Amino acid sequence: MELTRAVGENIKRIRKSKKLSMERLAAEAGVSRSMLGQIERGEANPSVGIVGKLALALKVPAEVLLENDDFEALTEYRNVDTKPMRLDGGKAVLRCNFPYDDVTRIESYFLDLYISAHYIPEPSIPGCICYATVVSGTVSMTAQGQTFQLIERGALRFAADQPYSFENMTNATARLVLIYQYLK
Numbered sequence: 001m002e003l004t005r006a007v008g009e010n011i012k013r014i015r016k017s018k019k020l021s022m023e024r025l026a027a028e029a030g031v032s033r034s035m036l037g038q039i040e041r042g043e044a045n046p047s048v049g050i051v052g053k054l055a056l057a058l059k060v061p062a063e064v065l066l067e068n069d070d071f072e073a074l075t076e077y078r079n080v081d082t083k084p085m086r087l088d089g090g091k092a093v094l095r096c097n098f099p100y101d102d103v104t105r106i107e108s109y110f111l112d113l114y115i116s117a118h119y120i121p122e123p124s125i126p127g128c129i130c131y132a133t134v135v136s137g138t139v140s141m142t143a144q145g146q147t148f149q150l151i152e153r154g155a156l157r158f159a160a161d162q163p164y165s166f167e168n169m170t171n172a173t174a175r176l177v178l179i180y181q182y183l184k
Contacts, residue, residue: 005042006068012040029057091117111176113168120165127183130160137174
């Protein structure tokens with residue numbers, strides 16, 4: 001998103017969350033109401049001084065008004081667009097569902113464990129949390145020194161920055177969804 005538009009949207013969103021009228025914010029910041037309206041609509045590029053005055057009046061750090069995350073809420077990824085990783089001699093297949101996103105700090109994967117498959121990934125970076133959900137089958141999951149037997153629709157949240165593993169416990173394919181969240 002264009003920075004001028006992002007600044008305007010940030011000001012408007014914060015102003016409304018604080019239940020301030022445009023007139024009141026303009027008066028507290030020492031800018032005209034028409035200038036504030038142009039800024040909020042992305043029609044005017046405010047100077048650093050005006051951004052500072054608006055931030056002070058809104059009681060937020062100026063950098064909050066400058067945030068421009070380019071986040072697209074509606075995003076589609078298709079299974080055919082990603083190449084699966086075959087692991088454990090081909091008995092485990094890991095396919096990216098959503099790649100890492102800088103804004104949400106999340107990525108997700110589909111994991112298929114065929115008969116007698118094991119998936120033992122390297123621990124992730126410090127502060128990483130995994131949300132593992134079994135879609136079908138029965139899976140033995142070891143995390144944080146404990147072992148859990150999860151059946152269909154069972155889920156486990158654990159620290160992925162420590163050793164963990166998955167093992168298929170049935171004579172059918174077990175399927176999981178793995179969501180990794182990277183905390184700040």
